[in-house]
Amino acid sequence: MRRALTFASVAAAAGVIGMMAGGLTGGIKGAVAGETPAPKDAKVYIIWPSEGTVIKGGKFWLRMGARGIGVAPSGVEKANTGHHHVIIDSPLPPFDEDIPADNNHLHFGAGQSEARVELPPGTHTLQLLMGDHNHVPHDPPLMSRKITVIVP
Numbered sequence: 001m002r003r004a005l006t007f008a009s010v011a012a013a014a015g016v017i018g019m020m021a022g023g024l025t026g027g028i029k030g031a032v033a034g035e036t037p038a039p040k041d042a043k044v045y046i047i048w049p050s051e052g053t054v055i056k057g058g059k060f061w062l063r064m065g066a067r068g069i070g071v072a073p074s075g076v077e078k079a080n081t082g083h084h085h086v087i088i089d090s091p092l093p094p095f096d097e098d099i100p101a102d103n104n105h106l107h108f109g110a111g112q113s114e115a116r117v118e119l120p121p122g123t124h125t126l127q128l129l130m131g132d133h134n135h136v137p138h139d140p141p142l143m144s145r146k147i148t149v150i151v152p
């Protein structure tokens with residue numbers, strides 16, 4: 001009985017260490033980027049809307065800028081290109097996986113630099129994240145500043 005208890009305690013301690021190691025690995029993994037190199041000094045940025053814009057009705061044209069990197073449709077494997085994604089009301093996804101595709105992660109896989117977006121009333125955040133031909137961020141990842149817009 002005493003022995004079993006001791007074993008259980010050791011197992012529990014090992015489990016805690018395992019979890020800590022797992023957490024650490026997760027943290028490092030989160031910092032890892034995809035396999036497609038980003039051109040040096042490339043940048044992506046939101047041209048419009050600007051920080052704090054009030055958007056009556058919630059419909060607007062999102063204008064996306066890229067400098068030092070070309071925009072190409074998804075599926076086109078060409079060096080120094082990528083396609084835009086906008087992340088709405090959500091933190092940045094892992095950089096070494098496909099960018100999710102849902103209402104909070106919009107892909108502009110046709111190579112769009114502007115897109116019609118509609119948001120419900122409220123305060124919203126927008127951030128661009130470029131993805132490679134496989135929808136995976138570059139190395140290093142190319143993201144814009146996160147901005148806030150308000151739909152009254």
Ligand SMILES: [Cu+2]
Pocket residue numbers: 074083084085099107108109131134135
């Ligand atoms: Cu994509």
